[in-house]
Amino acid sequence: MIWAAAADAWQDLASRLEAQVAWLDRIDRGLADSWKGEAGEAARSTLADLRARTAALRLPATRTASLLRRHASAVSWAVVSPALAALSDKRTAADITSLAIPSARPASVRAWWSSLSGAERDRFAATAPERIGRLDGIPAVDRDRANRLVLQRSHGPGVEVLKARLTDGVYLLGLDTSGDGKAIVAFGDPDRSTNVLTFVPGMHSALDSSLSASLDRTAAMAVAASQADPSATTSAVLWLGYDAPDDLWEAAQAKYAHSARADLHTFQEGLAVTHDGEIGEQSVVGYSYGALVVGETARDAGIRADDLVFLGSAGVGVGSAADLDVDPATVWAASAGNDAVGLAAPSVKQLLREQIWPRYLGEPMPDLWHGHNPADPGFGGQVFAAADRANPIDAHLSYWDTGNPALENVGRIAVGQDRSVTRP
Amino acid sequence: MLDVDFAALHRWGGLLQSSRVPAVPTFPLPGAAGAALAGWTHSVQDALAALDADLDRFATAVSACAANYEEVA
Numbered sequence: 012m013i014w015a016a017a018a019d020a021w022q023d024l025a026s027r028l029e030a031q032v033a034w035l036d037r038i039d040r041g042l043a044d045s046w047k048g049e050a051g052e053a054a055r056s057t058l059a060d061l062r063a064r065t066a067a068l069r070l071p072a073t074r075t076a077s078l079l080r081r082h083a084s085a086v087s088w089a090v091v092s093p094a095l096a097a098l099s100d101k102r103t104a105a106d107i108t109s110l111a112i113p114s115a116r117p118a119s120v121r122a123w124w125s126s127l128s129g130a131e132r133d134r135f136a137a138t139a140p141e142r143i144g145r146l147d148g149i150p151a152v153d154r155d156r157a158n159r160l161v162l163q164r165s166h167g168p169g170v171e172v173l174k175a176r177l178t179d180g181v182y183l184l185g186l187d188t189s190g191d192g193k194a195i196v197a198f199g200d201p202d203r204s205t206n207v208l209t210f211v212p213g214m215h216s217a218l219d220s221s222l223s224a225s226l227d228r229t230a231a232m233a234v235a236a237s238q239a240d241p242s243a244t245t246s247a248v249l250w251l252g253y254d255a256p257d258d259l260w261e262a263a264q265a266k267y268a269h270s271a272r273a274d275l276h277t278f279q280e281g282l283a284v285t286h287d288g289e290i291g292e293q294s295v296v297g298y299s300y301g302a303l304v305v306g307e308t309a310r311d312a313g314i315r316a317d318d319l320v321f322l323g324s325a326g327v328g329v330g331s332a333a334d335l336d337v338d339p340a341t342v343w344a345a346s347a348g349n350d351a352v353g354l355a356a357p358s359v360k361q362l363l364r365e366q367i368w369p370r371y372l373g374e375p376m377p378d379l380w381h382g383h384n385p386a387d388p389g390f391g392g393q394v395f396a397a398a399d400r401a402n403p404i405d406a407h408l409s410y411w412d413t414g415n416p417a418l419e420n421v422g423r424i425a426v427g428q429d430r431s432v433t434r435p
Numbered sequence: 436m437l438d439v440d441f442a443a444l445h446r447w448g449g450l451l452q453s454s455r456v457p458a459v460p461t462f463p464l465p466g467a468a469g470a471a472l473a474g475w476t477h478s479v480q481d482a483l484a485a486l487d488a489d490l491d492r493f494a495t496a497v498s499a500c501a502a503n504y505e506e507v508a
Contacts, residue, residue: 014464017462020460020462024457024459027457028456031456044440046440046443051439057493061490064489068483068486082468100467100468103468104466107472108475110475
């Protein structure tokens, strides 16, 4: 009972935080009406920061309530099954320990950067390019300038790929050569394009020779968006801002996605605060393990996006689209019928029962490693068409192939042409 | 000519000063989950306390600005 009461109390906290955000919005509207000029703008900028910090706490509170409720249910069975309660105790402790409060800094960073003179900005970018280059809330052109300085003195296969690909119109929004390496690259200025698409890649992604394929996929989505709406500009951003799993063993674990949540949340917030006016359509595409990163971020930290798109996913950390804290009508997914990811069964028993035993590689399974398959109609999102390929591995790798309806559909979603999206 | 409605600013400043961010529920609970929850509660408490202090400072500043504008006018 006490666990259920704790769950209710945390849910109540989440509700009160939501009310507080609405109240701060009301104050903001009031200040906008009654306080014009530079001082009024500065006050509203501070208020925006306070609002963002309040909003950032709501989803972690909701998630805490959800974890406590799940544990309360397990504890209620303790008399019958003490082992179940003990298992839940361990799992709940791990899940709560992984929670983090998302940073609400981009709005503050933006205000600080705007307050500097041109000379001061130049000095910061020249003397601390590593820090300026990765700071969400700083405009894309300034981040790019700082990161190119870092790139010039860096080495390695992935660095060489970047040097070759950073032509005009391509922006380096993040670079970290430590460990497997990280890179954030935009095709088109995200601050001035009408629409912004963020692509989160999956397993094997790193700052190495594999970067070429991720860049090609990102560029292909920019082209697809441009073809879907030639009258608008769409920036497509590769967000390799996390340490992706290196193999299937690692990809079966959610900890890589856990580590990415806060950073992806903040990056999306940063895109919004540095954009020149409102972003037309902001979308996030998660591929393979990247879909789990997107799903867990939406679930636990919140993600600023008009549409979430999952490609070739083995689950996104929830049982249904409604659990992602976004309108399920804005959740899209596609999976080739014979995508190898459909074999990512949570147990060997399920794999035999649902795939191997009935037929050789049957229909995609509803339940996968990381939750319900988002491309299953039962998930509650919108399923769109993707082409099958000759074998399951090719099927998993082919979403960006010319002529694959999946690519065309992602382009349509990125520009808000939802009605043109084709269904399976 | 200042484009400021300082009466309204006084009102918003007062409203902000009277507000408080929500408190975090505290539950001493058993097991590893209880210990994890205690640590997490502490983190959220710290974040809310910092937010409350900053909100208070902001409210004071808004009220002070309203008073200054009134004096100048």
